[in-house]
Amino acid sequence: MKVTKEDMENVAVLSRLSIPEDKEAQCTQQLNDFLEYVDNLSTVDTEGIQPIAHVLPVSNVFREDVVKESLSREAALSNAPLKEDGYFKVPKVLED
Numbered sequence: 056m057k058v059t060k061e062d063m064e065n066v067a068v069l070s071r072l073s074i075p076e077d078k079e080a081q082c083t084q085q086l087n088d089f090l091e092y093v094d095n096l097s098t099v100d101t102e103g104i105q106p107i108a109h110v111l112p113v114s115n116v117f118r119e120d121v122v123k124e125s126l127s128r129e130a131a132l133s134n135a136p137l138k139e140d141g142y143f144k145v146p147k148v149l150e151d
Contacts (some may be wrong), residue, residue, distance in 0.1 A: 057087060058083055058086050058087050058090065059083075060079060060080075060083060062083075063079060063082060063083045063086060064079075066086070128141055
């Protein structure tokens with residue numbers, strides 16, 4: 056599939072790119088070269104190859120969920136820069 060100047064202009068509009076007129080021919084040629092290279096991948100024999108999402112095997116490591124005693128309110132607030140009436144105090148971010 057050959058990319059035309061009109062195709063390149065449409066891609067530029069859709070991707071919100073501004074391509075100077077003196078670079079349109081060069082960009083069109085580069086896009087054609089790229090698509091030709093990608094098209095070569097269709098010649099690779101992938102029979103019997105399982106699709107994968109990651110190159111290396113990925114698995115989650117889960118630990119046993121154990122109930123433990125929580126921090127006390129005093130311990131949780133001990134390093135808070137601002138606190139008031141047993142709660143964290145933060146600057147107001149929403150207006151009334």
